[in-house]
Amino acid sequence: METIDSLFQFLGYVWNGIGAAMWLNPRVFEMVEAYPRSRWVILAIVLLGGTSLLLGQSVILFVNRVRPGRFVLSLMLNGLIFAVDLIIWAGAIWGIAHLVFDLQASLTVIVRMVGLGAAPYTFGFLVLLPYAGNFIGRALAVWSFLIVLNSIAFVYETGFWTALMTVGTGWALIMILSATVGKPVVAIRNQIWHRVAGSQIDIRVQDLLEALIGEQADVPPVRKGR
Amino acid sequence: MIGFLITGTIALLLISALVAPLESLGWWAGWLGEHDPLPIEQAPDVTALDEAASDANHYLVYLSGIGAITDESIPSEELDWINMLHKRIPGTTLVADVFPYSVTNLGLTSNRLFAGLWRWLEHLRIQNTAEILTFVINIRNLLQVAVSADHRYGPIYNLGVAREIARSLVAHGYRSGSGTPITLLGWSGGGQIALGASSFLIGMLQAPVRIISIGGVMADDPGVLRIEHLYHFYGDKDPVHGLGGKLFPGRWSLMRQSDWNRALARGRITFTSLGPIAHNGPGNYFGTEVITEDGRCGAEITLNAVVNVLAQAGLLSTDR
Numbered sequence: 001m002e003t004i005d006s007l008f009q010f011l012g013y014v015w016n017g018i019g020a021a022m023w024l025n026p027r028v029f030e031m032v033e034a035y036p037r038s039r040w041v042i043l044a045i046v047l048l049g050g051t052s053l054l055l056g057q058s059v060i061l062f063v064n065r066v067r068p069g070r071f072v073l074s075l076m077l078n079g080l081i082f083a084v085d086l087i088i089w090a091g092a093i094w095g096i097a098h099l100v101f102d103l104q105a106s107l108t109v110i111v112r113m114v115g116l117g118a119a120p121y122t123f124g125f126l127v128l129l130p131y132a133g134n135f136i137g138r139a140l141a142v143w144s145f146l147i148v149l150n151s152i153a154f155v156y157e158t159g160f161w162t163a164l165m166t167v168g169t170g171w172a173l174i175m176i177l178s179a180t181v182g183k184p185v186v187a188i189r190n191q192i193w194h195r196v197a198g199s200q201i202d203i204r205v206q207d208l209l210e211a212l213i214g215e216q217a218d219v220p221p222v223r224k225g226r
Numbered sequence: 227m228i229g230f231l232i233t234g235t236i237a238l239l240l241i242s243a244l245v246a247p248l249e250s251l252g253w254w255a256g257w258l259g260e261h262d263p264l265p266i267e268q269a270p271d272v273t274a275l276d277e278a279a280s281d282a283n284h285y286l287v288y289l290s291g292i293g294a295i296t297d298e299s300i301p302s303e304e305l306d307w308i309n310m311l312h313k314r315i316p317g318t319t320l321v322a323d324v325f326p327y328s329v330t331n332l333g334l335t336s337n338r339l340f341a342g343l344w345r346w347l348e349h350l351r352i353q354n355t356a357e358i359l360t361f362v363i364n365i366r367n368l369l370q371v372a373v374s375a376d377h378r379y380g381p382i383y384n385l386g387v388a389r390e391i392a393r394s395l396v397a398h399g400y401r402s403g404s405g406t407p408i409t410l411l412g413w414s415g416g417g418q419i420a421l422g423a424s425s426f427l428i429g430m431l432q433a434p435v436r437i438i439s440i441g442g443v444m445a446d447d448p449g450v451l452r453i454e455h456l457y458h459f460y461g462d463k464d465p466v467h468g469l470g471g472k473l474f475p476g477r478w479s480l481m482r483q484s485d486w487n488r489a490l491a492r493g494r495i496t497f498t499s500l501g502p503i504a505h506n507g508p509g510n511y512f513g514t515e516v517i518t519e520d521g522r523c524g525a526e527i528t529l530n531a532v533v534n535v536l537a538q539a540g541l542l543s544t545d546r
Binding site: 058059061062063065066067068125126128129130131132133134205 | 243244246247251252254255256257369372373375376377378379381382473
C-alpha cells in the first residue's frame with residue numbers, strides 16, 4: 001500500500017513538474033537547482049517525453065512496417081536515446097558556458113535544467129493528429145527551447161542574449177560533432193535502433209511518394225485522351 | 227453536468243483525431259491481418275474484365291461526401307442525384323461502389339470494432355431523427371479527409387483508396403493501359419480524396435484522369451499537376467468549399483511554387499460558380515428546392531454543370 005502511495009506521490013511530482021516547467025515557473029527552476037533528488041522526477045519527464053514524441057512521430061515506424069511488439073520497444077528506446085541526447089546537449093552547454101563565457105555551475109544542475117526542457121514533449125503524442133500535428137510538433141519544439149533558455153538564464157543568472165548564445169552554440173556544437181568525430185557514436189546509436197525496430201527505419205514518406213508516382217510530379221500523364 | 231459533457235466531447239474528439247491515421251498506417255504496416263507483402267507489390271487484379279461494360283469510352287467514379295457510411299449508404303438526395311446523372315452520361319460507365327473514407331473500401335457498418343455504433347447511427351439517419359448524433363459520421367469521415375491531406379499520412383491513405391478505385395474500375399470493365407479517360411467526381415471531402423488518389427491511379431492504370439469537385443475542400447496535393455484538369459464547382463452560399471484555400475498553406479497565393487499554384491498558373495484548374503447554392507441543408511448541390519428565379523434547383527444546376535464539362539471534354543460520345 002505504501003509503495004502505491006509513493007508511486008502516486010511520485011507521479012504527482014512528475015505531473016506538477018511538467019506543468020510548472022511549461023508555465024516557465026521560476027519556482028520550479030529554484031527547486032530543481034536546490035534539490036538533487038529532483039533528478040528522478042526529471043528523468044521520468046525525459047523518458048515520457050521521448051516516448052510520447054516518437055508516438056507522435058510514429059508514422060516513420062509504420063512506414064517502415066515495424067511489428068507491434070518492436071513498435072512498443074522502439075518507443076521505449078526513444079525515451080532512453082532522448083535522455084542521452086539531452087545529457088550530451090547539457091554537457092555542451094556547460095562546456096560553452098564555462099570556457100567561452102566564464103560562467104560557473106554544476107554540470108548535474110545543468111543536466112537537470114536541460115531535462116526540464118523535455119516537459120512539452122510529454123504531449124508529443126499530439127503530433128499524431130492529422131494535419132494539426134505538424135504545427136503542434138513545431139510549437140512543442142519552440143516551447144522546449146524556451147524552457148531550456150529560461151532555466152539556463154536562471155542558473156547562470158545571466159541575460160537573455162548570453163543564455164541564447166550558450167544554448168544555441170551548445171546545440172550547434174553537437175551538430176558539428178555528430179557530423180565529424182561523433183559519427184561512430186551516431187552509427188552505434190543507429191545500429192541499436194535498427195536492432196530494436198527490426199527494420200532499417202530508413203524509408204521516409206517522401207521516398208514512398210517518389211517511388212510510387214515518380215519524382216517528376218509535373219510530367220504529363222502517359223496518355224492524353226484516346 | 228454541462229461541463230462534464232463538454233469535457234467528454236472534447237476528449238472523444240481528441241481521441242478520434244489521434245486514432246484517425248491508424249487505419250491507413252496499420253494497413254500499410256500489415257497490422258490489420260497477415261504481415262503481407264508491401265501493398266504496392268500487390269497490384270490490383272487488372273485481368274478481371276466485365277465484358278458487358280468494356281465498350282465504355284469513359285469511366286466516371288463518384289466519391290461521396292463525408293456523410294457516407296458505406297459505398298451504398300449515403301444521403302438519399304445524393305443517391306437520387308447519382309441516378310439522374312447516370313441517365314445523362316451516355317457512353318460512360320458510372321462507378322459508385324467505392325467508399326472513399328477507408329483504405330480498404332470497408333464501409334463503417336462492415337467488419338469493424340464499432341460497426342454496431344455506425345449501424346445505429348445509420349438507423350437514426352434513415353429514421354431522420356437525432357440529426358446531431360448522425361453528425362458523428364461526418365466528423366469521422368472529415369478526419370479521414372485530414373489524413374488524406376496530411377503530407378505525412380496522405381501518400382499511404384491515398385494509395386490505399388487509389389487501389390480500391392482501380393480495383394472497382396477493373397471490375398466494371400476498365401482495361402489497364404487502354405488510355406480510356408477516367409473522371410473522378412468528388413463531392414465535398416470526396417474532392418480531396420479524388421485529388422489525393424489521382425497520382426497513384428494514373429500510375430496504376432496508365433490512364434488520363436480528370437477531377438470534378440463539387441464544393442470540394444482540397445489541399446495542395448501533387449496530384450493536381452498530374453491530372454488532365456481539375457474542375458471545381460462551388461455555390462455562392464457555400465462557405466465550406468473555401469476552407470481549402472484558407473486551411474492549406476500550399477493554396478495561399480504567396481506560396482507561388484506550391485503544386486496547387488503551379489497548376490493554377492498553367493490553367494489546369496477551373497473554378498466555376500453555380501449560383502446561390504449552399505453546402506448543406508436546403509438549397510444544396512443536390513437539393514430539389516427551387517433556388518433561382520427561373521425555377522431551377524441545386525440538383526439540376528449541378529447536374530447540368532457536370533454534364534456540360536464532360537460534353538465539352540468530348541467524353542460523352544458513344545462512339546469508340
